[in-house]
Structures are given as structure tokens and as C-alpha cells.
Amino acid sequence: MQLSATPYEERLTAPRSWWLISFLVGVSFALILLPFGTLPLLGGLVGGTAAAAVLASSYGSQRIRIVGDSLIAGEAKIPVTALGETEILDAEEARAWRTYKADTRAFLLLRAYIPTALRVIVTDPEDPTPYLYLSTREPERLAEAIRQAREAA
Structure with a gap:
């Protein structure tokens, strides 16, 4: 059978609120690292946000x-x-x-x-x-x- 164009495709993306939660996770990491200085604070913000965003993205990457x-x-x-x-x-x-x-x-x-x-x-x-x-x-x-x-x- 010859394959035709996909008649249906849906990605079960995570809701927008999860991206806000990902940022808030980064803020939490930044606050935890605040006593250690500015660079650890920024690292916590970036690293925590990135890790939470990767989890949200992977959970929402399932397709039908x-x-x-x-x-x-x-x-x-x-x-x-x-x-x-x-x-x-x-x-x-x-x-x-x-x-x-x-x-x-x-x-x-x-x-x-x-x-x-x-x-x-x-x-x-x-x-x-x-x-x-x-x-x-x-x-x-x-x-x-x-x-x-x-x-x-």
C-alpha cells in the first residue's frame, strides 16, 4: 500500500501554565542558591528553568x-x-x-x-x-x- 499524506496528527503538548511553572522552578533554584552569590543564583535560575522545561516538553511530546x-x-x-x-x-x-x-x-x-x-x-x-x-x-x-x-x- 502506498503511503499518502498523514490524515491525522496531534501532539499532546503540555498547557501554557506548565511553562510558567518551569520558570517558577528556576526562580526557586535561584533563591536556594542566593546565599552563594550572583553567579550561582543565575546558574540556578537558568539550570532550574531549563531542567523543568525539558521535563514539561518531554511529557508533552507524545503524538497520535x-x-x-x-x-x-x-x-x-x-x-x-x-x-x-x-x-x-x-x-x-x-x-x-x-x-x-x-x-x-x-x-x-x-x-x-x-x-x-x-x-x-x-x-x-x-x-x-x-x-x-x-x-x-x-x-x-x-x-x-x-x-x-x-x-x-
Whole structure:
């Protein structure tokens, strides 16, 4: 099968408030190093901010993509032919599927700062994973992209 342009791609970026928190972590390091002088203070500000920003960026670097006939969610790569029905989850249902409705065998790519999600049933009998829980800001678009990729496969 020839690969076409990616019909869906989303990066689960961290919210803007996390970048402010990263700066505040740097300020905290600077205040801790204040008694040692100006250079350690600046080093603490720069180093603490940079370390916190790297953590925020890496946590928000997860992607959900549909490439060719595969769904790539984080590190998981699943052929769309192994996927069944999709269920769009609003904020309340998404919280329920993250907590008391969750199955321990499910694949969860969740970010608590993204209120909506998509639940996708796995139909492959060889795969013990019952469903995928994918945090997404655009669950309708992702569900449609999965449906189109499944029809094209």
C-alpha cells in the first residue's frame, strides 16, 4: 500500500501554565542558591528553568498519528484493521474511563490536562488489549480519520 499524506496528527503538548511553572522552578533554584552569590543564583535560575522545561516538553511530546494503514499513539503502532468501534468521550466519561471503568489490560495514552478522549476497541483476537484510551483534543476528527483509514485498508 502506498503511503499518502498523514490524515491525522496531534501532539499532546503540555498547557501554557506548565511553562510558567518551569520558570517558577528556576526562580526557586535561584533563591536556594542566593546565599552563594550572583553567579550561582543565575546558574540556578537558568539550570532550574531549563531542567523543568525539558521535563514539561518531554511529557508533552507524545503524538497520535495515522500513517498509511497504522495508528501510532505514543510508542504503540497498531494496524487500523485491528481496530473496531470508536467512542468519543466527553470530559466526564473520559474521567470515568481513566478511573473506575478502566481495564488494567487497556493501552492508555492519557494526559490529565486534556479533558476529552477517544476509546477504540481492539478487534484482533491475538491482542490481549481490549481497547485503546487516547487523550485527544479533537476526538471527532481522530475517530473519522480512523474510520477512513480502516475503509482504505
